[in-house]
Amino acid sequence: MIGAAGCAPSQTRAAEGDRPEAPDGAWQRVRDEFALSPAWIHMTGFLLASHPRPVREAIEALRRQLDENPVDALHEHDDTSPVREAAAAYMGVRAEEIALTDSTTMGLATLYLGLPLKAGDEILTTVHDHYSTQESLRLAAERTGASIRKITLYDRASAATAAGMAEAIAKALTPATRVVAITWVHSSSGVKTPVRAIADAVAAANQGRTPEERILVCVDGVHGFGVDDVTMADLGCDFFAAGCHKWIFGPRGTGVLWGKAELWPRLRPSIPHFGEEGYKAWMRAQPAPPTNANMMSPGGFHSFEHRWALPAAFAFHRRIGKDKVAERIHALNRRCKEGLAGMKHVTLHTPLDDGISAGLVCFEIAGMTPVAVVARLREKKIIASTAPYATSYVRVAPSLVTSEADVEAVLREVRALA
Ligand SMILES: Cc1ncc(COP(=O)(O)O)c(C=O)c1O
Incomplete structure (x- = not known):
């Protein structure tokens, strides 16, 4: 099984102390x-x-390359497609639908502060969400005039049910709802929300709405990402933010924000992107082109040896x-x-x-x-x-x-x- 996964032993732990030999x-x-x-x-x-060994080795090789010749390394890896392709293959989506971030928090803030919200719009979220979702939403609401409604999906986590959680969301949708902001796995209780069932309930409520009125299902996916064997199509959400430095075992300071291709033009970046699309238009004094996922990857230079080494983490998971x-x-x-x-x-x-x-x-x-x-x-x-x-x-x-x-x-x- 895992042997076939190609995870050959390399640096066996020095000593297992008094722990018994693992039978697995x-x-x-x-x-x-x-x-x-x-x-x-x-x-x-x-x-x-x-970081598992393949990730450590990838980072070290890239760090050496950057230390030897930073500018040439930068040019060689200028195109982040390999990183986005690796994430896309793992998530079952297209590389063009992925923005690269440094964390779950950066992905959530990029998303929620980038949405075209306005006064009168309602964001539906829950009391169970993490600080990073709730604060990103608060900041987005403050700037746009949209309002936030927080509901409870369960009174006791141990008694939560998938049907009950999906129903709670379905019942709370109103004509003003534009966003459903949820977390896949609550880090307060360990409850995994039924994202698919929630997305289905939202799809039903979206019947007859114009594209601008359509409710978007946005997910903090970090504690399911690298745990459950699903694709974005299985989840059925519209946007999904996750850090890659938790369950994925990616380089620390890496993350992804995925969204359906047709939705990206509705977003506006908060941090200018350093890719060709935005930069070329700026140099020619032309208006910025319609937003795409790449343009929502916050720009500026990054800890590149970590970002470029991210494919090694997805490969580690896929080999297993x-x-x-x-x-x-x-x-x-x-x-x-x-x-x-x-x-x-x-x-x-x-x-x-x-x-x-x-x-x-x-x-x-x-x-x-x-x-x-x-x-x-x-x-x-x-x-x-x-x-x-x-x-x-x-x-x-x-x-x-x-x-x-x-x-x-x-x-x-x-x-x-x-
Ligand atoms: C549910 C949840 N979302 C987001 C975060 C923050 O993740 P990151 O460090 O990738 O921003 C955490 C905790 O670390 C979390 O538990």
Whole structure:
């Protein structure tokens, strides 16, 4: 399986400490591609990626090239098509539909501040969305006069249902709604929203609307991207922003913003693009051409060795297989959730159902603050995190960088906190 994936062991971890030999040889070879400290159990891979070997090597080669001759390197890689093509192949879309960003946040702000909103328009979003969505929307509303309506998709995360979430959105659409701004996987609770069902409900509401009145479904996809085996067509949304430096294991400071080809001309960049389209028109004192995805990639120089190395991360995932990645992450998360669900002193907030959860597990322990739980786990060399939301839970993320033994260690230490 993974052997065929071409992820041959290269730099085996120096020492596995007292951890038992993993029975999952193929997945061990995947884990061996990371230079993570074996002193820790890394349950927070979802925050910021450790670069796997192929990504490290690609970055290093490009860094050398840039250090030897920055200008020639710049000219050689001027055309970002290879990066956009790699992302497009992974996402099942066309390269021309992708803007390159530095993060999820940059993608969301680029999108929401670029939309043609005006006073009287309504943005429908939810109380579950991350700071990056909510603040981008607030800034967009402030500038355009559009209003924001925030709804609840579920009262208790553990009792959320796909039908209930889609229905909540469907019911909240009004003739003034122009944007539905949602997050694929909530990093507050681990709930995965039914993007397809929401997009279908919006499509029904769009019947008979003019293109300008059409409601756009915009998604912060970062915690499903690199986890679930879907294409953009499967999701059915209009725009999708994600950083590539979390589950994709891309170079830190990389991200993508995808949108349907026909929608890009409706957007306006906030940061001038450095590609041919805009620059040529400016040099000739001509009006800017209609906006396309490339023109929505914020310009200026970037940490280019990271941006240009991004294809290595998509190749890493595709060599393993998107289906195998999804299966593996879900299996480890199921094991973790089922273990936690059986403990009396634990309240598991993430649904057990694979259909509405992904790679994040959120929980609380009776009588302890989430901060205290994370601190106690750190004493046992387990890195967990607290969710940066008004209501905060403990988060762990079993992923490709963790093993069954790591999940069992988390369960053992949580059990010991009873
Ligand atoms: C749901 C969600 N969206 C966006 C972000 C920010 O991502 P980035 O660092 O890529 O901007 C985070 C957290 O890091 C998140 O949890």
